[in-house]
Amino acid sequence: DADVTQTPRNRITKTGKRIMLECSQTKGHDRMYWYRQDPGLGLRLIYYSFDVKDINKGEISDGYSVSRQAQAKFSLSLESAIPNQTALYFCATSAPGLAGVETQYFGPGTRLLVL
Amino acid sequence: QKEVEQNSGPLSVPEGAIASLNCTYSDRVSQSFFWYRQYSGKSPELIMSIYSNGDKEDGRFTAQLNKASQYVSLLIRDSQPSDSATYLCAAGFQKLVFGTGTRLLVSP
Numbered sequence: 294d295a296d297v298t299q300t301p302r303n304r305i306t307k308t309g310k311r312i313m314l315e316c317s318q319t320k321g322h323d324r325m326y327w328y329r330q331d332p333g334l335g336l337r338l339i340y341y342s343f344d345v346k347d348i349n350k351g352e353i354s355d356g357y358s359v360s361r362q363a364q365a366k367f368s369l370s371l372e373s374a375i376p377n378q379t380a381l382y383f384c385a386t387s388a389p390g391l392a393g394v395e396t397q398y399f400g401p402g403t404r405l406l407v408l
Numbered sequence: 409q410k411e412v413e414q415n416s417g418p419l420s421v422p423e424g425a426i427a428s429l430n431c432t433y434s435d436r437v438s439q440s441f442f443w444y445r446q447y448s449g450k451s452p453e454l455i456m457s458i459y460s461n462g463d464k465e466d467g468r469f470t471a472q473l474n475k476a477s478q479y480v481s482l483l484i485r486d487s488q489p490s491d492s493a494t495y496l497c498a499a500g501f502q503k504l505v506f507g508t509g510t511r512l513l514v515s516p
Contacts, residue, residue, distance in 0.1 A: 324502070328506075333416075333508060334508065335496070335506045335507060335508035335509060336452070336496070336506040337506075338503065338504075341503065343502070351503075381449075383451055383452070387502075394439075394440045394457060394459050395440065395501070395502055396442065396454055396457055397442075397454075397498075397504060398454070399451040399452050399453075400451060401450075401451050402449075402450070402451050404449075
């Protein structure tokens with residue numbers, strides 16, 4: 294079984310709809326992240342959480358919200374989807390390792406199309 | 409604005425050659441550096457991490473870090489067609505900043 298799972302894998306929705314993307318992990322990591330990826334723009338951080346009680350905005354949080362329901366679950370919501378939120382969304386997890394280096398491990402991604 | 413810069417490519421190399429991928433970063437306090445490989449439509453997969461100046465080798469891959477020049481590179485020896493992918497450079501500590509990636513094409 295995959296260590297980091299995302300549901301759904303593909304989603305088509307209409308402008309104005311509320312949708313939720315879910316991420317679950319079995320790695321036991323405290324830290325979780327949501328990124329979006331657009332062609333030519335690379336990965337951009339939306340929100341991150343260092344533990345269940347810690348939620349932080351990333352560089353492009355406008356139009357998004359998150360919920361950390363448990364150590365293993367981190368959900369991303371689009372309250373009112375708009376077409377420029379069409380992108381590939383990735384969840385990632387990390388934990389401190391040797392010399393404090395943290396490696397991020399990515400889920401399989403959710404491809405979102407907003408019409 | 410913290411930035412990680414990569415040439416978008418494509419970098420084309422013949423099978424068996426050495427591919428050299430480069431990356432520069434702007435934030436001098438960055439402590440950790442990563443190379444991820446990403447196939448089209450798939451998630452990034454960790455190839456190498458490095459946090460000390462110098463070289464780090466793992467199989468066909470060698471990562472090089474020069475903190476004074478704020479420069480990270482990835483060498484892929486004996487390149488294979490299966491190495492054709494986009495390679496993402498990332499820098500930071502707990503939060504990472506990603507470059508836009510370099511597309512590598514290895515021709516048989």
